[in-house]
Amino acid sequence: MNIGEAATESGLPAKTLRYYEDIGLVTPRRSDNGYRHYAEEDIHKLRFLQRARSLGFAIADCRTLLSLYEDTSRASSDVKSIATSHLDQVEIKIQELESLRKTLKHLISSCKGDHRPDCPILDDLSRSAKS
Amino acid sequence: MNIGEAATESGLPAKTLRYYEDIGLVTPRRSDNGYRHYAEEDIHKLRFLQRARSLGFAIADCRTLLSLYEDTSRASSDVKSIATSHLDQVEIKIQELESLRKTLKHLISSCKGDHRPDCPILDDLSRSAKS
């Protein structure tokens, strides 16, 4: 299977497949003409990566997850700890963004948004950093 | 005021101040010895930027906000629309992350996390992308 079909099958852009080869994640064989040849196992890995990436795992995590996946004697606790750590990061990010949302909402609701120059948003940006 | 003190005053690293000069955000005068000399107005701008960046505004937005701030005949609606658009992005990101959190929590809770290899997390990564 050439890169184009592999891209379609995995749901990843061809550029990304080349990148994954560059960093040693999925290294397909080459045909005589130099084209990448993706075997079923490669497609499987690519789908695994597509799913893991869509869950927000970093490439480094994906690499570990993939090797754990291929290691049939792994401990599920190893996988769980990576996922838990990732979940922690996601929850921290959610907290930060919700705090941000609150501040932005407050600022926006206090701004009339008309043609006049008075703007509590700019006032905040200008003043609050001083204190 | 040299770059070090300006960094302390603004709450930004000196490296960032040099970067902001590179991209034309805040361009201090130079002393005879070639050192950057930050005037009070520059410090004010840097604080403005520090605050805007901490609210998650992109540099491009910060540039616009800064010019609006300096334009005393601006319309507050211009500022409000930037902030509203940013809030929209923040809320979209929160939605995405919450959906992610739900999926991760579900996967994690279904994984025993022991020494055995059975792992619903890996099963999901391996299978769900196929469908």
Add this chain to the structure above:
DNA sequence: ATTCAACCTTCCAGTGACAGGAGGGTCAAG
């Protein structure tokens, strides 16, 4: 006078995870 630390300077490389594009080779159909 010298030395030393603490500043400051410029410039180059790296981050993460790709995306865009130039310039060129390969293949199958008409």
Add this chain to the structure above:
DNA sequence: CTTGACCCTCCTGTCACTGGAAGGTTGAAT
């Protein structure tokens, strides 16, 4: 034999910095 759809490598750009090398300046202590 040409056309168009593929494929290849290599280089640059993204975003907002961060780290580091190599070297100049300053002010104070020795």
